[in-house]
C-alpha cells in the first residue's frame with residue numbers, strides 16, 4: 001500500500017514521478033529530485049515484457065527506496081496502450097505482487113474493473129481509480145458523482161485529471177477537493193490548470209504528478225521544480 005500519511009500522522013501530499021522509457025535511470029533522477037513515489041507508465045514502454053517489468057520494478061524499488069504505482073493507461077483516458085484489453089489488465093496482474101499501487105481507469109469495463117480492483121487488493125496494493133478528461137472540466141456535481149462512483153467500485157484513492165477552459169473550472173475542482181471527505185488526487189491539466197499541481201495539495205489532494213525526462217500529461221512540472229515550488233508556497 002502507498003503511504004499518504006506523513007511520519008507525524010498528518011496528511012501529506014506525495015510527489016509522484018511518472019516514468020516510462022528510461023524508467024530505471026529516470027527513477028534514480030526522480031529520487032534525487034525529491035519524488036516520493038514512482039509511477040511506471042507501462043503503456044509508454046515499447047513492447048513491455050512481464051519478466052522485464054518485474055525486474056525493472058524490483059531494481060527501481062531497491063535502488064531508490066521509493067514506492068511504485070503501476071499504470072497501463074487505456075487509450076480513452078489518454079494512454080498509449082494499443083493492444084488487447086485482456087493483455088492490458090494481464091500486465092497489471094503480472095506486476096501487482098511487486099508494486100505498491102495499481103492505477104486503473106473508471107472507464108474500464110465494469111466487470112473488468114471489478115476483477116482488477118479485487119486483484120489489486122488481493123496483492124495488498126492501493127487501488128487508484130482514475131478519471132481523465134482532456135477536453136473539459138465537468139461541473140462540480142458531476143465530479144462529485146465520479147468520485148463517489150470510484151469509491152463505490154473499491155477505490156482507496158479517486159483521481160480526477162481534467163482540463164479547465166476557464167479559471168472558474170479550476171476553482172470548481174479545488175472546491176470539490178476541499179469538500180472531499182475521502183482521499184482524492186485532483187489535477188487541472190494544461191496551462192490554465194498548471195498551478196493546481198502545486199496548490200491542489202493545499203486543498204487536500206493527496207498526490208501530485210510530475211515528470212523527470214518528458215511530461216506524461218499537459219501542464220506537468222519537472223519533479224525538482226514541483227517540489228521546490230511546493231516548499232516555497234505551502
Ligand SMILES: O=C1C[C@@](O)(C(=O)O)C[C@@H](O)[C@@H]1O
Pocket residue numbers: 018039041071103130159161187189209210216217218220
Ligand atoms: O493520471 C495521471 C495524472 C497525469 O495525467 C497528470 O496529469 O499528471 C499523468 C499520468 O501519468 C497519471 O497516470
